[in-house]
Amino acid sequence: MTTKSYIQKAAQGTGIILVLTLLASLFGYLIRITLASKLTPEEYGLFYAVFIFIGFLWLFKHLGLNSALTKFIPEFLIKKRYTKIKSSIVLVFIIESCLTGLIALILLLFSKFLSVHYFKSLSAQSILWILIAYFCISIISDILVSVFLGFQKHIYYASYFFILNFSVFIFTLIFVNQLGVIAVALGYLFSSIILAVLYPFLFIKEFNFFKYKTKISSGLTKKLVMFGLPLVFAFIGGKVIGYIDTLLLTYFRSLGEVGVYNVILPTSLLMVSLGSSLATALFPMISELFCRGMKKELAFGLNKIFKYTFIFVIPIGFSLLSFSDFFLHFFFGSYYLSGVNPMRILIIGSILYTVATINISVINGVGKPKELTKIILIAAGINVLLNLFLIPKYGINGAAISTLFCYALILVMSSIKVSEYIPLKIPWFSWIKTFICGFFFIGIIFILKNRLNLNVWAELIIILSVSLAAYTLSLLLFNLIDFKELVHLKNVILKKKNKY
Numbered sequence: 001m002t003t004k005s006y007i008q009k010a011a012q013g014t015g016i017i018l019v020l021t022l023l024a025s026l027f028g029y030l031i032r033i034t035l036a037s038k039l040t041p042e043e044y045g046l047f048y049a050v051f052i053f054i055g056f057l058w059l060f061k062h063l064g065l066n067s068a069l070t071k072f073i074p075e076f077l078i079k080k081r082y083t084k085i086k087s088s089i090v091l092v093f094i095i096e097s098c099l100t101g102l103i104a105l106i107l108l109l110f111s112k113f114l115s116v117h118y119f120k121s122l123s124a125q126s127i128l129w130i131l132i133a134y135f136c137i138s139i140i141s142d143i144l145v146s147v148f149l150g151f152q153k154h155i156y157y158a159s160y161f162f163i164l165n166f167s168v169f170i171f172t173l174i175f176v177n178q179l180g181v182i183a184v185a186l187g188y189l190f191s192s193i194i195l196a197v198l199y200p201f202l203f204i205k206e207f208n209f210f211k212y213k214t215k216i217s218s219g220l221t222k223k224l225v226m227f228g229l230p231l232v233f234a235f236i237g238g239k240v241i242g243y244i245d246t247l248l249l250t251y252f253r254s255l256g257e258v259g260v261y262n263v264i265l266p267t268s269l270l271m272v273s274l275g276s277s278l279a280t281a282l283f284p285m286i287s288e289l290f291c292r293g294m295k296k297e298l299a300f301g302l303n304k305i306f307k308y309t310f311i312f313v314i315p316i317g318f319s320l321l322s323f324s325d326f327f328l329h330f331f332f333g334s335y336y337l338s339g340v341n342p343m344r345i346l347i348i349g350s351i352l353y354t355v356a357t358i359n360i361s362v363i364n365g366v367g368k369p370k371e372l373t374k375i376i377l378i379a380a381g382i383n384v385l386l387n388l389f390l391i392p393k394y395g396i397n398g399a400a401i402s403t404l405f406c407y408a409l410i411l412v413m414s415s416i417k418v419s420e421y422i423p424l425k426i427p428w429f430s431w432i433k434t435f436i437c438g439f440f441f442i443g444i445i446f447i448l449k450n451r452l453n454l455n456v457w458a459e460l461i462i463i464l465s466v467s468l469a470a471y472t473l474s475l476l477l478f479n480l481i482d483f484k485e486l487v488h489l490k491n492v493i494l495k496k497k498n499k500y
Helices: 003-038 041-062 065-078 082-109 111-118 124-137 139-150 154-179 181-206 218-252 255-268 272-291 295-322 324-332 334-365 369-394 396-421 428-451 456-477 483-494
Strands: none
Touching: 003 154, 003 181, 041 065, 041 082, 041 124, 041 181, 041 218, 065 082, 065 139, 065 218, 065 334, 082 111, 082 124, 082 139, 082 218, 111 124, 124 139, 124 181, 139 154, 139 181, 154 181, 218 255, 218 369, 218 396, 255 334, 255 396, 272 334, 295 324, 295 334, 295 428, 295 456, 324 334, 334 369, 334 396, 369 396, 428 456
């Protein structure tokens, strides 16, 4: 494939994943809205307490082996080692089935104890039993969704999350009045059965699984396990970064602050969907390019991605930052306006983390999971220390500052690592200039907000239109964008898809 073909494939894959991810997120929110309106706060909290508990154990059932499949399948495809593809899938299925069965057995044996002493409600036991069944059945579709990503079948990969959330939403909507909190648990079980039937059928259409023999060797086992195991610690570190601020806020501050923070944090992370969608699409492609020795082509593509990702996300993030008071008041009410300043801090961090997710995908793609684990664990450790120091005194502002520093640290450390593996000069100066343009964008917004006195929606449209025009002009003055280059990229992306 040519460099143009890879650019086109990356753009198409990102677009497919982004659209389906946003739709999946929409139905995920609708599930929460439905439950919040139909259940008591205690029932709502009980379900998500059990669900998050099961979700955390998901890490130990995979041991990073699904990511190993996504990493090595492109390499096996290049070398036409189809037997190794089948053998890898069978091996991962065997290992994960054993781990899943062991975890499920322990959970079943201690389900009553957990319900009474941890969840503090005997009602948790029935939810736990249903979600344990979901935990077991989902192993089939979990593995195949990673295989589809390795094959770069982006629509099959991203459809998984859409089908899951859509099915759960429909099932919950129909049965929640009759079954209560059990309905949503059964919704997840029902969805896992649908996916366990559908995904093997789709997989057989794409890959003649039964044509090849299974040859599991110690070398293949070691290759998959040694790649996957370090990622477990990276995933744990990621969970620490995601949840430690809420846990410490709960301990040191009021539940009101916890509630505000859990509104502003997911809102601030909305734009990360762009970076994570791009990173997901790039992961197997980076593995393929690196395996082919196409480091210069990879560096060229990443240079463009780094440049235009920042240029694209900054006006989105800074618009949300500028109108955060309006957004919080309009969607959540005046009580949440205390979250305006920490939300603005978190938005800056989210902009940085959007690019960091791409670096994370590159590090995994070139086969350096141990280095990624070091970065995540260092950032997680510093995040814990900063939260312990700042939250008792500064509350949600301290939590936001800790998260911003953590995301900035991940971006810097991961960028340095990427430049070690690929002949790429990280565009630090270009990023700084883009941020300067972004602050110019914000300046125009605040000037116009103070001068205009119109209908709120008319004012919003006028302010953003003028500010975006000014932002584009500043990008041109700093030579950060080239319209000829943009037109060329558009033509490459829209060109009819090339085939192998």
